[in-house]
Amino acid sequence: MTTLVIVESVKKVEKIGPMLGNGYKVMASVGHVRDLPQKEIGIELPSYALTYEPTDRGKSIVAKLRAAAAESDRVILATDPDREGEAIAWHLAEMLRLKNPERVTFTAITKDKILAAFASPRPLDMQRVYAQEARRALDRMIGYRVSPALSDATGQRLGAGRVQSAGVRLVVERERAIAAFKSTQHYGAELVFNNDDATSWKAQWDTKPHLADGETYLLDDELGKLDSADLPVAHPCPTCSKPLRRIKGQHGFFWACSDRECKTTLPDAKGKPGERKAPPPPTGIACPKCGKELAHRVGTSKPVKRGMKPRPYDFYSCTGFPKCDAKYNTGPDGKPVFGDDAKPAQEVEA
Incomplete structure (x- = not known):
């Protein structure tokens, strides 16, 4: 067999x-x-x-x-x-x-x-x-009917797919609806009447007689309450408790308060607001370039050769960074080394 x-x-x-x-x-x-x-x-x-x-x-x-x-x-x-x-x-x-x-x-x-x-x-x-037959039929119908129109509209020989074509159609229809939308203001009226016997009754304005066929009148109390809803803030400002916004700046992302009057900013820590480092102690030494105070900091040097461990070193940098990027090495007396012959920070022989 x-x-x-x-x-x-x-x-x-x-x-x-x-x-x-x-x-x-x-x-x-x-x-x-x-x-x-x-x-x-x-x-x-x-x-x-x-x-x-x-x-x-x-x-x-x-x-x-x-x-x-x-x-x-x-x-x-x-x-x-x-x-x-x-x-x-x-x-x-x-x-x-x-x-x-x-x-x-x-x-x-x-x-x-x-x-x-x-x-x-x-x-x-x-x-x-x-x-599988339905998928193949859609491929053929979209390809034979949409591809020629797409090629004529773009001047290129293009093929239309069954998934992308339907997705583009939904986007276009939605965009057209947005463009044709006309904003209108809807108002409601409710009257409360108090009787002499301490009872009361209400009367609401009926808008149906004033509407055309197919026209709707939106009166949604829950929708109106959203403006005053107490929604939780994902990242509140530590100064004023208003929402923080993640902004891309010239030197990377940072967080700033949404209130323009509040000047609070925080560094970005993997997509979340980080903690601002404590400012270095005052030195009383002015930056030769911009006049702002220099800060005494500690850094790590890059290894000269492969396999060597980085070495810590201390230096002075301007507190006006990033506008002023001045850096100075620390001399034997613990003060910054100025002058045209002074080597840039990190280049001092250890």
Whole structure:
């Protein structure tokens, strides 16, 4: 008894054949053997029935598979487990005229997985086949109807996809609705009448008699309350408690208060407000470039050679940074070294 097994790729033939052993003949369909016609849309309206024809490569492959199927007692379709593979198995069953096609799927090419899959074959899953047909039909309809219009509008030879075209259509419709929107102000009226017996009654203005057909009048109390809603602030300002905003500046991101009168700023720490470092102690030494006070700081030098450890060093820098980027080395007396012959900071020999 001979069983014909049809897979998609030639590589699987070489791997699966030895695992199944004698009595099995493994052959490959090499992808699709049948598809929509190349020069026609292949969709009949209004039923949306699809018309198929053999692919150029599929003609010779199907001829070989038919000959092998005629010499076999059983045919198993072992194409890929996705919708595309299910559709290929269905096309093979149609072209080979299999009465009761058997389907086998596996997710790993190991002997245990292969033998377990072949021990429990199943019929074709037509729901997956229909899903693949719907996707293929959408590809063809969008490609044949939208691509020419897109090419004419842009002056380039472009192809339209089923997903992008629908997404662009939604964006365009929404943008047109925004452009055509006219803002209107809606008002409501409610009167409260107090009776002599301490009771009261209300009367509301009915706007329906004043509206045209299809026109709506929005009176939403909950929507009006949003302006005064006490919504939590994600990052409150430490000075005034108003929201902080992350801003990209010339030297990177930083956080600033949303209140223009509040001048609070904080450094950025991985997308969140960081803590401002305490200012260095005053030195009383003025910067020769801008006149602002110099700060005594400690840094780490870059290694001169590979493998060397960085060395700490102290220096003076201007507190007017970033407008003034002056830096000075620390001399033996602990004061900054000025002068034209002074080396830049970090270049002093350790």
